[in-house]
Amino acid sequence: MTNPILVEVTRNLTVESLHRGAVAVVDGDGKTLFALGDVTSPAYTRSSLKPIQALPLVESGAADAFGLSEAELALACASHSGEMMHTAPVQAWLTRLGLSESDLACGPQTPRYEPAAVALAAAGERPCRLHNNCSGKHAGFLTLAKHLGVPTQGYQRLDHPVQQAVLAAVERLSGETNLAWGIDGCAAPNFALPLTAFARALAQLAAGKTAGGMRLVKAMMAHPELVGGTGRFCTRAMQAMEGRAAVKVGAEGVYAAMLPGTGLGVAIKIDDGAVRGAEVAVAVVLEKLGVLAAEKGLATHPILNTAGESVGEVRPSQELRAITIG
Template sequence: MESVLIKEYRAGIMECAHHGHICIVNDQGKIGASAGEPDFVTFTRSAAKPLQAIPGIRGGIISHYGFSEQEIAIMTASHLAQPVHVEVLESIMRKTGLTEKELVCAPSYPLSEDSKEDVLRHDGSKRRLFHNCSGKHLGVLAYCKMKGYPLEGYADPGHPVQKEIIETVAMMCGIEPQQISLGTDGCGFPVFALPLSAMAAAYLKLACPDLIEDEATREAVTTIAQAMNRYPEMVGGSGRVDSLILRDENIIAKGGFKGVYCFGLKKERLGIAFKVLDGSEEEWGWIVESILSQIDYSNKGLIEQIREAFTHDIYNDEGKHVGYAEAVFHLQDGAGS
C-alpha cells in the first residue's frame, strides 16, 4: 500500500495529498529503509539517462570525438534548452558531424520560459535540439556512428545500441534483461519498467562504482558521475532539484517525468528511488529534503539550501502567502510500510 508523502494546506485545510513509494538500498543489496512498497514497479523515464549513457562512454566516444565533461554531462540531462545547453549540444553536433534531422525526438520549444520567449521573439521555430532529451539522443547516435551501427532506427528496441543499453541497465539494477518490461518514452526511446528497489540499486552503483565488477563499466560510471557533479547545470538547469543537489559531490541524482526520482549517496553507500503516484514533480524537493533529514545526512548546509530553494510556503499568483506543504512520511527500517 502506498504512503502519503506530502500534504498541502490552504487556510489550514488540507487541499492535496500526494501518495507514493520510497525505497533505500544499502551496499549489502538489502532494503535499508522504505515507505510504501519498495518494490513498486514504475517506469524509469529520464532517471535512466545516466545508465543509458554508459555504453557509449564505455565504448570510447570520449576519446574518439574529443568530448568535454560538459558534453558528457548533457548526455544524462533533461535540459531546459537554455543558451548554455544549446551551445554544448551544437558542439556535440560539430564534433560528430550529426545533424538535428537524425534525432527522433520531436521538435520542441525550450522548457526554460526565458529561452522560449527568446525563441518566440526571433524566428519562433521549434527545434529537435530544444527537446529536453536531445543530449541523450546525440550521445547514443555518436556511439552508433563510431561503431558503424545504422543511424536509422537507433531508438528501436531491436537496434544493437538499444540491446546494449538494456543489458547495461539490467546489470546495473542487478536483474536479468528479460525481467525488464519495455514501453516507449516521450522522446521515442524504449523506457524501462522496474521495481524501485532495482532503480535504487542502479543508483547505488552510480554512486559507488567499486560495486561494479566489469572494469570498463566501472570506469565509464566514474567518468559520468564526475561530469554530472562538475557540471550540474548541464544535467537540468536553473531551478531543478538535480542541479542543486549535484553540487554536493557526494550525490548522484536524476529525476524522470511523471514523478520518479533517484539519487545515490557515495559515503553513506545508499541508493534511493521514489515515485509520486500522481506524477507530480513539485514535491521532489520536499521529499529529498525529508529523506536526507531522516537519515541524518551530514551536509546540513545542503538540506538548508533545498529548504530555501523549494520552500514549504505556498503563495498565490500575486505573491501572497496562502498555505504550506509538509512531508508526512516516516521511513521504516527494511521493507516495512
C-alpha cells in the same frame, strides 16, 4: 498495497492535497537499507534512468574516442531546460560527429526556461529538436552508434544495437530481466523496474562498481546547471550538496539519487505522478542521509498565488519526517 502519504499540500492551515508514494535506499552491495511503501512492483524509471542509459557511451570507449568533455557527459544524463547553455554545446557535439539536429529522434520542444522560450519567439524562431530536454541523451546515443559502426538511423528502436546496449546495462546493474518497456516522451525505450532494483542499479554507479559509472556521477555533480537548468530543483539540490550526491528527476513522479561518498542509490516514485511530491520526498531522504542540509529549505516548497504571495506549502508528511535510514 496502499502506499503511505509522503507529501502534503496545504492552503493556509488546511491540507488540500496528498501525495502517496514509495522510497527505496540500497547500498553498493545490493542490500536494502530502507524501504517504505510498495518497492517491489515495477514502475517506469523515465528520465531518472538517464545516467544508466549513458553508461554504454562511457563503457564502450565511445566517450573517449570522440573526446567528450565532462560537460557533454553531464548533458548525456540531462533533462535540460532548453537554454542556450544546453542547446549550443549539443549542436557543437553533433557537428563534431558529422551530424545535425535532424539526426535526433526526439521531437521539437518549447524551452522549459521561460526567458529562453520568450527569446526564441522574439527572434521569430520555432523550437527545434535541440531544445528537447533529452537532446543531450540522444547525442550520446548517436555517439555510441558511430563508435559501434552501426547505422545512426533508427538508433531509438529497441532492436537497435544502441538500445540493446542500454538494456544490457539496465539488466546487469538492476539484476532484473524480462523487463517491461515502453516508449518515453523523447521516442527512446524506457524500462520498468521495482524501486529496490532501480536503487540497486543507481548504487552500482554511486559505489563505482561499474566502469564509467562514477565518471558520470561526477560529471553531473560538476555541472548541475546542465543536468537541469536555471531554477530547476535538480540543479539547486546538487549545488546545495556540493558534490555529495547527484540527483535526477523523471516524469510521473520519479526521482533518483546517487551518493558517491557512501555508495548509496535512492529511488522514489509518487503514485499520482506529481513531480512536486517527488522533489520534497527526495529532499527529505537526502537530509536523513546527511548530504543535504535542512537549512537549505528544499524539503518544503511555497505555494504562490498569481500576485506572488505565499498561500500554502508543499511539505513532507509526518510519516516521512519521522523516518530513519540504516
